[in-house]
Amino acid sequence: MTEMNDATARSSTALIVVDVQNDFVDGSLATGRGAAVASLITDHLRATTYGVVVGTKDWHIDPEGHFAPEGEEPDFVTTWPVHCVAGSRGAQPHANLDTGLIEQWFLKGEYTAAYSGFEAHRDLSADTARDGDAASDQDVLLGEWLRSAGITDVTVCGIATEFCVRATALDACEQGFGVTVLRELCSPVNPDASEGVFRELSDAGARVQ
Numbered sequence: 001m002t003e004m005n006d007a008t009a010r011s012s013t014a015l016i017v018v019d020v021q022n023d024f025v026d027g028s029l030a031t032g033r034g035a036a037v038a039s040l041i042t043d044h045l046r047a048t049t050y051g052v053v054v055g056t057k058d059w060h061i062d063p064e065g066h067f068a069p070e071g072e073e074p075d076f077v078t079t080w081p082v083h084c085v086a087g088s089r090g091a092q093p094h095a096n097l098d099t100g101l102i103e104q105w106f107l108k109g110e111y112t113a114a115y116s117g118f119e120a121h122r123d124l125s126a127d128t129a130r131d132g133d134a135a136s137d138q139d140v141l142l143g144e145w146l147r148s149a150g151i152t153d154v155t156v157c158g159i160a161t162e163f164c165v166r167a168t169a170l171d172a173c174e175q176g177f178g179v180t181v182l183r184e185l186c187s188p189v190n191p192d193a194s195e196g197v198f199r200e201l202s203d204a205g206a207r208v209q
Contacts, residue, residue, distance in 0.1 A: 010049050014151045016117055016142075016172075017041055017055040018158030018165050020097045023083040023090035024058075024187075031160050033187035038096035040185050041157055045101040052103055052149055054142065056117040056158075056168070058084035059091060059107040066113040076189075078113070086110065106142045116167035117156075118143050118175065143175045153178035156206075157185035162193040169201050179206040 020041065021027075025034030045053060060066065060083070067074075067082050074080045084091040093099050106120035114120065120142050146154065154177045156169045165186050172179045181201055188194045198208045 011051040012151055013051055013153040013155060013178075014146055014149070015045070015048075015050045015053045016154050016156045016158070016168060017053065017097070017102060018117055018156060018168050019056055019058055019084075019160070020094050020158050021057060021084055021090065022092055022094055024159040025094045025096075027090045028081040028083045029160075029189070031187040031189055032191065034159055035094065035096055037157070037159065037185055037187040038094040042096060042098040042101065044157075044182070044185060045098065050155070051151060052146075053101055054104045054106060054146075055093065055097075055099075055102040056106045056108060056120045056142070056164070057091060057093075057123075058109050058114075058164070059086045060084050061086045061110045063109050063112055063114075066109070084109070104145070106145075115164050116171040117164070118168060118171035143171075143177075146177070151177070153180070155180040155182060157182040159187045161186040161188035162190065162197045166197050166201065169206050170204055173201075173204045173206055181206050181208045183208055 020038050023029050024031055025038060067080060105123040106117060107123050108114035108120035118141065121139050122145055124139060154172050156165060156179065158165050169179055169181050183198055202208050
């Protein structure tokens with residue numbers, strides 16, 4: 001019975017891999033642990049079974065006010081260097097992440113700032129559709145898509161800890177999912193900020209491990 005319960009729990013849990021993209025690893029908004037985290041996520045996926053594995057991407061086309069104006073320094077709070085421009089190398093997943101293990105991609109931030117994966121919509125590229133996907137022909141948001149797949153719990157990892165990972169985990173809690181955050185599989189912009197973020201997530205109801 002315990003094995004059956006464990007299998008059921010795994011089948012109703014999704015792994016959300018947040019923004020493991022070149023610009024957040026070795027590009028315009030590089031993080032110190034980005035490359036290592038990409039490799040660790042691949043190792044984790046090869047060793048762990050989930051009901052579904054999804055990835056999010058920053059995918060900027062014209063994100064009004066998100067990029068610092070030309071000639072001005074970004075404040076790294078509301079304005080940023082140009083990054084993850086749709087279709088560019090910087091927007092692509094880092095090579096250390098085995099994208100063959102990601103079953104569905106979700107895109108965010110085309111025309112506005114977007115930090116949470118739950119602001120992301122399904123990538124409608126034909127080659128990313130899952131067989132039998134109940135919402136395969138719809139431009140659905142991540143939360144709706146997960147619920148349609150029978151997901152009740154999510155595990156979150158990726159980049160960057162204090163921005164998009166944080167926002168994704170908080171929104172998952174807000175939307176009623178059981179939430180686990182894998183701290184060693186997250187890369188921060190500022191390592192000193194990580195502990196405060198993990199405390200905030202724990203206070204919000206997430207399990208940090």
